[in-house]
Amino acid sequence: MSFQDSLASFESNVESFFVTTEHDVQAVIAKIQQDAAIAQSALDSALKWIAANQPTIVADIESALSFAAAVGATSNPEAAIVIKGAQTAVAALNAVASAQGGGASDVATLLAGYQAIQQAQAAAAQTKVAATVSVQTAVTGK
Numbered sequence: 001m002s003f004q005d006s007l008a009s010f011e012s013n014v015e016s017f018f019v020t021t022e023h024d025v026q027a028v029i030a031k032i033q034q035d036a037a038i039a040q041s042a043l044d045s046a047l048k049w050i051a052a053n054q055p056t057i058v059a060d061i062e063s064a065l066s067f068a069a070a071v072g073a074t075s076n077p078e079a080a081i082v083i084k085g086a087q088t089a090v091a092a093l094n095a096v097a098s099a100q101g102g103g104a105s106d107v108a109t110l111l112a113g114y115q116a117i118q119q120a121q122a123a124a125a126q127t128k129v130a131a132t133v134s135v136q137t138a139v140t141g142k
Helices: 003-070 077-101 107-140
Strands: none
Touching: 003 077, 003 107, 077 107
């Protein structure tokens, strides 16, 4: 095999390597773009769900807050802490719904929404319990 043949073979191998590598990179980029579109769609759906359910969740918390106020639980220091947490949950849910309504569609907003829902669920339950305990304490003196 002559030098020119060896050089041509080497050149062909190098060219083949770069063409193959370029195709591999393009395939990876296409897959990433496809996966990113799927992830963005799921993110959008989750944020829309949070925004759509925010009024119901907030209404549940506000119902618990109204109950707590009606039975005088707001004067109980322990209940007041729980009530403040419920109010914070409402504010967080409102902020996420507002951000989603304003076009926010990112992971940070979704995580804030998830945390707000978790906080809201706990706050509604804790507020009802705190109000009930306050009533029991007022009635029984214990």
